[in-house]
Amino acid sequence: MTAGGEVFWDGCAVGEFRLLRCDGCGQVDHMGPSRCRRCHGAELTWIAAEGGGTVASFTIVRRAPSAGLREWVPYGLALIDLDEGTRVMARLAGEPEDWRIGGRVRLCFIAAGEAPGDFAGDRLPAFAPETGEAACGS
Amino acid sequence: MAHPLRAAAGITGIGETPVGELPGSSALSLMEDAALAALDDAGLAVADLDGLVTSRSMVAPLHRAAVILAERLGMTPELFATLEAGGATSLQMLNYALTAIGAGRARHLLCVAGDNLLTGLSRDLAVQAMAENADAEFEVPFGTFPPAAYALAARAHMHAYGTTAEQLAEVAVAARAWAALNPAAQMRQPLDLAQVLAAKRVAEPLGLNDCALVSDGGGAFVVSEPSAAAALARPPIWILGAAEAAGHEYITRAPDLTSFASALAGRRAFAMAGCRPDEVDLAQIYDCFSITPIITLEDLGFCGKGEGGAFIEGGRTGPGGDFPMNSHGGLLSHAHPGKPGGIFHLTEAVRQLRGDAGRRQVAGAELAVVTGVGGMFSAHATAILGAAR
Numbered sequence: 001m002t003a004g005g006e007v008f009w010d011g012c013a014v015g016e017f018r019l020l021r022c023d024g025c026g027q028v029d030h031m032g033p034s035r036c037r038r039c040h041g042a043e044l045t046w047i048a049a050e051g052g053g054t055v056a057s058f059t060i061v062r063r064a065p066s067a068g069l070r071e072w073v074p075y076g077l078a079l080i081d082l083d084e085g086t087r088v089m090a091r092l093a094g095e096p097e098d099w100r101i102g103g104r105v106r107l108c109f110i111a112a113g114e115a116p117g118d119f120a121g122d123r124l125p126a127f128a129p130e131t132g133e134a135a136c137g138s
Numbered sequence: 139m140a141h142p143l144r145a146a147a148g149i150t151g152i153g154e155t156p157v158g159e160l161p162g163s164s165a166l167s168l169m170e171d172a173a174l175a176a177l178d179d180a181g182l183a184v185a186d187l188d189g190l191v192t193s194r195s196m197v198a199p200l201h202r203a204a205v206i207l208a209e210r211l212g213m214t215p216e217l218f219a220t221l222e223a224g225g226a227t228s229l230q231m232l233n234y235a236l237t238a239i240g241a242g243r244a245r246h247l248l249c250v251a252g253d254n255l256l257t258g259l260s261r262d263l264a265v266q267a268m269a270e271n272a273d274a275e276f277e278v279p280f281g282t283f284p285p286a287a288y289a290l291a292a293r294a295h296m297h298a299y300g301t302t303a304e305q306l307a308e309v310a311v312a313a314r315a316w317a318a319l320n321p322a323a324q325m326r327q328p329l330d331l332a333q334v335l336a337a338k339r340v341a342e343p344l345g346l347n348d349c350a351l352v353s354d355g356g357g358a359f360v361v362s363e364p365s366a367a368a369a370l371a372r373p374p375i376w377i378l379g380a381a382e383a384a385g386h387e388y389i390t391r392a393p394d395l396t397s398f399a400s401a402l403a404g405r406r407a408f409a410m411a412g413c414r415p416d417e418v419d420l421a422q423i424y425d426c427f428s429i430t431p432i433i434t435l436e437d438l439g440f441c442g443k444g445e446g447g448a449f450i451e452g453g454r455t456g457p458g459g460d461f462p463m464n465s466h467g468g469l470l471s472h473a474h475p476g477k478p479g480g481i482f483h484l485t486e487a488v489r490q491l492r493g494d495a496g497r498r499q500v501a502g503a504e505l506a507v508v509t510g511v512g513g514m515f516s517a518h519a520t521a522i523l524g525a526a527r
């Protein structure tokens with residue numbers, strides 16, 4: 001795992017969705033870059049996302065891409081525009097009928113089993129519609 | 139002033155292997171077969187080549203595929219490149235060859251791609267291929283794979299512009315209708331809109347028929363310098379424009395989910411060729427998923443942004459339609475061997491411009507556009523080919 005990936009997934013294990021903020025220009029980014037994508041500065045600080053965001057798009061995966069995911073289909077997969085100003089990929093939680101582009105969502109963590117790779121399978125970041133109740137479920 | 143590389147080279151030979159399920163084939167055997175077929179078509183021998191360009195294999199670890207193929211063919215090439223831009227690789231090979239020939243570095247270059255994705259891809263390799271198309275730490279753990287990434291774009295397009303599942307299905311239906319006329323195609327049984335819409339969903343809104351096939355197969359083409367081409371039996375098909383553009387790599391990083399760097403590659407290619415989309419007789423548009431041509435046609439300027447669904451409606455891209463597209467059957471119904479996928483869009487364009495397409499012949503085809511897309515709408519290449527210079 002890369003250094004950035006390690007910090008991110010360590011964050012998930014303690015209930016944080018970690019982002020990087022550039023000390024030089026303030027740009028907030030995701031996916032663990034070693035330098036700021038805007039000013040190329042190397043001084044970046046990890047922050048925890050506040051947890052709110054908007055759905056940019058989503059899909060419901062019905063055919064598992066790998067054997068490990070077979071027992072988890074169907075699942076919602078989304079791109080979320082976080083309030084911090086960066087886009088992230090995550091699962092969707094809550095009721096599929098509440099999932100919509102432009103809808104407000106909030107961070108939670110779900111147990112998603114054997115995700116590919118060596119990741120904390122029971123602490124997978126997901127986003128649930130703010131209007132739904134008991135959004136993340138069990 | 140005309141672009142210095144406009145028609146600086148032409149395509150003088152094409153070769154294709156059978157496609158579909160080819161037990162016993164390998165990436166290398168398919169590349170060899172396609173290479174020799176293209177040379178034969180051009181009336182050239184291995185000794186006439188100054189170099190070769192290949193794509194990588196997803197199945198075999200051919201790290202220096204061009205060097206390996208050169209060894210197999212008994213060549214000592216001066217130019218040898220193994221390129222990697224996913225489904226844009228075939229047109230990237232064309233652009234490389236055009237540029238090298240235009241710079242006076244070569245007279246004849248061979249471009250080859252082949253892979254046995256259907257018979258050679260083990261479960262482990264399939265998972266690895268999935269990981270190749272997404273960030274291993276920030277995307278793959280969520281269960282993304284190519285159909286899901288393209289589904290994200292499809293839903294965004296439907297939401298923004300009202301594109302419908304029926305319009306997506308039209309792309310698959312037209313591809314199948316063309317494939318029915320192509321004895322070489324992998325999937326030829328009839329397919330209608332209702333069947334496409336009723337098929338199992340893979341990643342909503344995309345269903346089974348909205349997704350490319352998985353195939354074994356290979357293709358090749360020879361690119362030649364004009365005076366060298368003039369010595370051959372048949373006139374070349376001219377490369378009037380060739381351009382590339384890379385946007386994001388990962389779908390999470392796409393600045394826009396409904397328009398991509400295809401717009402840049404398209405604009406550059408048409409500018410180089412000195413022609414407009416409405417002058418094109420045949421569109422060979424990369425179709426890894428049904429949403430891909432809809433967005434690409436918009437990005438290339440065939441219609442306005444958001445109008446792609448309506449543009450392809452009513453069967454007009456199929457046989458007999460007024461906007462023939464992917465007349466070989468495309469990745470959706472002819473074949474999709476992975477990285478070599480787009481090569482058949484190119485070889486079919488050459489066949490059509492030569493007037494050799496038989497039952498699929500588009501009457502009066504003189505100008506064709508060919509596109510390729512690599513990754514998750516990531517890497518784009520466009521070529522404009524002409525029967526006349």
Ligand SMILES: [Zn+2]
Nearest residue numbers: 022025036039
């Ligand atoms: Zn910065």
